[in-house]
Amino acid sequence: MSDIPMKAPINIPESPFTRPEMFSPDVMVEDNKWYPLGKLGKVRPILFDVSNGGWISILKAEGQGTIQRHRHASPVTGWTLDGAWGYREYDWVARAGSFVYEPPGHIHTLYIDPEAGKMTALFHVHGPLVYLDEEGNATDYDDVFLRLDRYAKYCREVGLGDDYLQSLIR
Secondary structure, three states: OOOOOOOOOOOOOOOOOOOOOOOOOOOOOOOOOOEEEOOOEEEEEEEEEOOOOEEEEEEEEEOOOEEEEEEEOOOEEEEEEEEEEEEOOOOOEEEOOOEEEEOOOOEEEEEEOOOOOEEEEEEEEOOOEEEEOOOOOEEEEEOHHHHHHHHHHHHHHHOOOHHHHHHOEO
C-alpha cells in the first residue's frame, strides 16, 4: 500500500459550450456527397473546421495523373484506404494501410501510382495550402473557406441542402 493519501474524486461535468459530435456511417458510399476534382477523381468532405482552418476529406482518383504541386502551411496527415499514391519528389509509395505525416513547409506533387491505377486516401489538412508552378511561384491557394464555398455551391446544385452542409461545419 502507498502512504500517499487518496484525493477525493473530481466531478467534471459536460460543458454546454461543446459542439455536437459527428457520426457519419456512410462516408464511402458512392453518392452525390462526393464532388468532382478535375478529370482524375472526386472528393468526399467529412468535416470543415472553420475554428482552426482545416478540413478532413477523402480523395478518390483513378487513371494516370497528378494533383498540382503545392506547399502546406500546416501539417497534413493521410491514411491510404485503397490503391496507391506518392509524391513525385519522394521515393516512397503509400499503399492501402499506409499513414503519411506531412510537416509544414514541404513542397510536393501527388500522383497516382501507375501500377495501382487508383487511390483512395483520407486526408486531414490542418491549414491552407499554396499551389506552385515548376519554378516555385505561387499560382493559387486553398483554405477551408474556399473549400467550403465550393462545396456549398455544389450542394446547392445537387440538392443536398443547407442542413447537410451545416452538419459538416465545426
